[in-house]
Amino acid sequence: MGQPLAFVEWYSQFKGPNKDTMMYAVDKVELNGAPQHTSIIPVANIRQCCMLTPNVSSKMPWASEWESWNILDECKRFFVNNFQSKYAYGTIY
Numbered sequence: 001m002g003q004p005l006a007f008v009e010w011y012s013q014f015k016g017p018n019k020d021t022m023m024y025a026v027d028k029v030e031l032n033g034a035p036q037h038t039s040i041i042p043v044a045n046i047r048q049c050c051m052l053t054p055n056v057s058s059k060m061p062w063a064s065e066w067e068s069w070n071i072l073d074e075c076k077r078f079f080v081n082n083f084q085s086k087y088a089y090g091t092i093y
Contacts, residue, residue, distance in 0.1 A: 003042050009072075010037035014080065023079035024092065025055055030076075050088065051081035
């Protein structure tokens with residue numbers, strides 16, 4: 001039996017940190033509405049997960065069609081929550 005695999009959708013490099021939240025921003029990289037950077041990698045290569053929070057501002061307000069099940073598809077810009085845990089804070093920030 002083979003090793004477990006994970007489908008990974010990659011985002012842009014970190015932008016920031018944001019002066020108000022102290023979190024880094026990432027953008028979804030798409031081409032014609034479809035994810036441009038995806039990979040299938042061994043689960044053993046994953047070191048930690050991260051929490052993405054929609055990057056909402058006066059320039060990009062909350063959209064009424066965003067729901068918990070579609071927000072990763074619908075929203076285009078996120079903050080990486082480096083306050084998720086002490087480990088995330090130490091490795092992301």
